[in-house]
Amino acid sequence: MVLRKLPRKILLAISFLAIVLQERGFAKSEPIIRVLVLDAKKIHLRADQSRPLIVKGLGLNRKSIKSLHLNVNNGKLRYSFNRDSPQWISLKKGQELSVGTRDPRGIWLGKRRYGGRLRILNSDSTIKVVNYLGIEKYLKSVVGSEMPKDWPIEALKSQAIAARTYALRQLKKTGEYDLNSNISNQVYLGVEAETNRTQEAVNRTRSLVLVDKGRLIEAVFHSGSGGETESSYSVWGKHRPYLISVRDYDQDSPNYKWQKHFSQKELQNLFFDLGGLNAIRIVEQSSTQRVKRVKIYGPKGITYLSGKEIRSLLNLKSTLVKFKMIPSSFIPNQNDKEFFNDIKNDAIYRKNSTSIINNLLQLPNVTYGDSLLVNGNGSGHAVGMSQWGAKYLAERGAKYREILRHFYKGTKIISFSLR
Secondary structure: OOOOOOOHHHHHHHHHHHHHHHHHOOOOOOOEEEEEEEEEOEEEEEEOOOOOEEEEOOOOOOOOEOEEEEEEEOOEEEEEEOOOOOEEEEOOOOOEEEEEOOOOOOEEEOOEEEOOEEEEEEOOOOEEEEEEEEHHHHHHHHHHHHOOOOOOHHHHHHHHHHHHHHHHHOOOOOOOOOEEOOOOOOOOOOHHHOOHHHHHHHHOOOOEEEEEOOEEOOOOEEOEOOOEOEOHHHHHOOOOOOOOOOEOOOOOOOOOOEEEEEOHHHHHHHOHHHOOOOEEEEEEEOOOOOEEEEEEEEOOEEEEEEHHHHHHHHOOOOOOEEEEEEOHHHOOOOOOHHHHHHHHOOHHHHHOHHHOOOOOOOOOOOOOOOEEEEEEOOEOOOEOEEHHHHHHHHHOOOOHHHHHHHHOOOOEEEEOOOO
């Protein structure tokens, strides 16, 4: 039988669908990501409701496992099923258990649920739990874990593509896992972080990634930079042409401007080897005025710290900061908003200038009881996409391609496929 010639409109629709499918990258095999979700001395797993857990690696044929409890001691694992009496077993280092389920609602691990499969490793002192799942399923949680779910869909789509690119670049052929589930990589909080909007953001950008010269980029991102993002070279000493300083639009971020105060006692504990803190001087900054190196003066000596080190020591939101020493007699109450407003206007600073270091180069004697006030901007390392900046641009009509091209200069968006 000869098929009748299809109308032109239908042929055009079929051609358009083929292009969309190609762009969306419906690959035959979706990459599997391995995510470390827990590293602890004891764990508790349970089925969501009626469907049991499927446990492999213990040599048992139990078909009604609803919960599994494990703890480790001297390299041995103790386990119990369904609140039965615990039993001791020995697992060699590196030997694994595997826990799965046919329940689409996933597996409870403590207070969180995870899709896919959970691999349990005995590492002598702790138990590691690694979640194996398809990358698109993983991203539906990451988008909701990294960005508020009620933000504009174009911002969520930008986050999905950046997170997919970042994750695929982390895939490894060896090792126990590909990436962590916390801020050391990207935040992944399991099934509870998924919503209809995060699923939409991932589905509508399925397989799309950012590349430079055909290779996956380092698609790092952060909360907000405080007005201007930073280059990768300034932060990590490695130049990436797509990770340069650009204007940010994060002025709506709650961390766009912030302050932190340290009392005399806190400074003595933080700078114990120096006997406390007399003064702190910025000796090197980046082109965007972020701290790269500081000189610390204490009663017992002097030392230098990098911007990353001083940020970690003082638990600061960013390195875009300024330091002020304040006489102990003017240490404010944390709730005294009027005092901090005066500090912003430098009123108290000018009034008490004889007791404050005005010229750190000459380093006059400083009252030992001085406290420290840090004025800062932004949150995070400030490299790559600003999440608050993406929100601002999306609210003003920018599509995900415009947002990503603004923060990752010169990159292309293509469909990822396995080779």
